[in-house]
Amino acid sequence: MVGTAHMNYLTVLIELFDAAERVAEQLRLSGEAAQPLTRGSFGDLTYRIDKEVETAIIKVVKKHLPDSLIISEEAGLIGDINGSPLVRIDPVDGSTNASHSVPLYSSAVTIVDGYRFRDVAAAGVVDIVHGDRIISSERGKVTINGRPAHPSSAKSLDRAYVNLNIKAGDIGGTGEWLMSLLRKIRYPRFFGSAALETAYVAAGISNAYIQLAPNLRTFDCIGALHLVKEAGGWIECLNTNLDSVDLRKPERFAYVAACDAAMGKLIMSTKV
Numbered sequence: 077m078v079g080t081a082h083m084n085y086l087t088v089l090i091e092l093f094d095a096a097e098r099v100a101e102q103l104r105l106s107g108e109a110a111q112p113l114t115r116g117s118f119g120d121l122t123y124r125i126d127k128e129v130e131t132a133i134i135k136v137v138k139k140h141l142p143d144s145l146i147i148s149e150e151a152g153l154i155g156d157i158n159g160s161p162l163v164r165i166d167p168v169d170g171s172t173n174a175s176h177s178v179p180l181y182s183s184a185v186t187i188v189d190g191y192r193f194r195d196v197a198a199a200g201v202v203d204i205v206h207g208d209r210i211i212s213s214e215r216g217k218v219t220i221n222g223r224p225a226h227p228s229s230a231k232s233l234d235r236a237y238v239n240l241n242i243k244a245g246d247i248g249g250t251g252e253w254l255m256s257l258l259r260k261i262r263y264p265r266f267f268g269s270a271a272l273e274t275a276y277v278a279a280g281i282s283n284a285y286i287q288l289a290p291n292l293r294t295f296d297c298i299g300a301l302h303l304v305k306e307a308g309g310w311i312e313c314l315n316t317n318l319d320s321v322d323l324r325k326p327e328r329f330a331y332v333a334a335c336d337a338a339m340g341k342l343i344m345s346t347k348v
């Protein structure tokens with residue numbers, strides 16, 4: 077039964093990411109992606125690409141999982157609070173990139189049989205410009221574009237390629253730690269799509285992703301963190317116990333996701 081359900085989730089993910097990529101490409105080529113609309117359910121400015129990709133994804137979810145509880149960034153909650161599975165959607169992670177016509181943003185979808193992190197059954201993060209798909213629908217297995225994905229390794233921070241995310245106003249008390257990291261990491265990178273950059277750790281593309289300020293929402297990161305976990309990577313949530321979070325509720329996260337425990341510990345050792 078479980079195997080069948082997960083197979084179905086993979087089919088659903090592939091179909092909804094196909095739809096997301098089609099809509100995103102049309103809007104990018106027509107130059108309409110960055111047209112501002114209104115504010116989404118969770119307060120961020122909504123661009124046309126956010127809304128149209130979301131509509132395309134939700135249509136596929138409703139078709140295949142009619143009893144689901146959908147919680148999506150722009151539309152908010154759709155369905156019964158006790159619906160199953162829980163489907164968390166960030167239609168476009170990296171909307172600011174999209175609004176500046178920078179071609180790096182992703183869609184992130186997480187399907188949960190329950191409402192805890194351990195209940196995540198399938199998740200995908202897809203670069204909807206270039207088409208790279210990082211997906212897990214079976215325990216302990218992650219794929220990139222259908223091929224098995226594994227975290228990389230780096231022996232030291234002065235050889236490491238690490239993605240970070242920070243914006244003005246969020247640095248708070250983490251400024252000294254951030255400076256300490258920037259002094260030690262050989263290749264710090266700030267791409268502006270937290271879900272994709274976290275999934276890069278699962279896929280062996282980067283050695284780590286660091287989110288010092290607790291401001292990633294559940295739909296931004298939970299699927300990507302599941303990918304890191306299932307790929308055998310290392311996760312340290314800095315502001316809460318990830319396993320105790322109710323994924324139906326608003327929550328914000330700070331975390332380090334690393335290719336292995338050694339890299340994770342190296343990063344944590346820079347804390348000042």
Ligand SMILES: [Mg+2]
Nearest residue numbers: 149166168169
């Ligand atoms: Mg978004």
